[in-house]
Amino acid sequence: MMSYPLLDVRVSTPTLELRGATDELLDQLADVVRAGKAHADPAPYDDPISFYEPDPDLRVAKWLRAIWRGRGKVEADAWRLYLVVVVDGQPVGMQNLYGVNFSTFGTVTTFSWLSADHRGQGLGHEMRAAILHLAFDGLGANEASSDAFVDNHGSNAISRDLGYEPNGSDWATRQGEPALLNRWRLTRGNWEQRRRNNIRLHNIEACRTSLPLS
Numbered sequence: 001m002m003s004y005p006l007l008d009v010r011v012s013t014p015t016l017e018l019r020g021a022t023d024e025l026l027d028q029l030a031d032v033v034r035a036g037k038a039h040a041d042p043a044p045y046d047d048p049i050s051f052y053e054p055d056p057d058l059r060v061a062k063w064l065r066a067i068w069r070g071r072g073k074v075e076a077d078a079w080r081l082y083l084v085v086v087v088d089g090q091p092v093g094m095q096n097l098y099g100v101n102f103s104t105f106g107t108v109t110t111f112s113w114l115s116a117d118h119r120g121q122g123l124g125h126e127m128r129a130a131i132l133h134l135a136f137d138g139l140g141a142n143e144a145s146s147d148a149f150v151d152n153h154g155s156n157a158i159s160r161d162l163g164y165e166p167n168g169s170d171w172a173t174r175q176g177e178p179a180l181l182n183r184w185r186l187t188r189g190n191w192e193q194r195r196r197n198n199i200r201l202h203n204i205e206a207c208r209t210s211l212p213l214s
């Protein structure tokens, strides 16, 4: 067992696994970040984010620092679980879960990216379904949100397919330029109607003991 049990959390589906983002897994994934394969066109991320840093080594350093900072902040109204997406033993992206005022409202939001080499094969849909299973089944969440720039067809399609409802829009900047975001909301009831029976949660007691869920 890890000395920090949250790093042992795993979610498995028939096609992929989400694994607690250990430094070892992050180190393997760093090659993808260094190669610029976390990027996409049109730009999918709101500012600030390490992925827009042009210098490859600095990009990796900023990316790691942001994850370490987020990992170290565990508060009742804000905590973050970082999970690496693993396919056939290979780290190919991340699927993170953020508690936002979870102890009061049971609300979570998600953030994800996949290596450009692995997009368009259904993995994005599958990893979001996996993290929702962890949130709703494992942690007892009431509601999940997601947002994506209006021209991010993949992310918006995944939210729509998984039963999220439109929840308005917001402005944000990406690489300094203003752009509109779609906001999405998935209620527990809507998730239950689509609940999968082939997603497995492992070692998630750590979430209940180490995260301020209530």
Ligand SMILES: CC(C)(COP(=O)(O)OP(=O)(O)OC[C@H]1O[C@@H](n2cnc3c(N)ncnc32)[C@H](O)[C@@H]1OP(=O)(O)O)[C@@H](O)C(=O)NCCC(=O)NCCS
Binding pocket: 038, 039, 040, 044, 045, 112, 113, 114, 115, 118, 119, 120, 121, 122, 123, 124, 125, 126, 147, 148, 149, 152, 153, 154, 155, 157, 158, 161
């Ligand atoms: C968003 C992302 C994780 C989606 O993963 P993916 O594996 O490519 O998506 P999937 O193959 O599961 O496709 C899901 C749906 O999006 C659609 N889709 C995916 N990429 C698309 C594209 N570039 N243009 C149009 N539709 C697209 C698929 O057709 C599918 O729709 P359907 O279910 O109606 O058939 C991935 O594209 C990515 O990493 N993008 C860059 C980072 C990013 O945008 N992160 C989210 C920030 S909010």
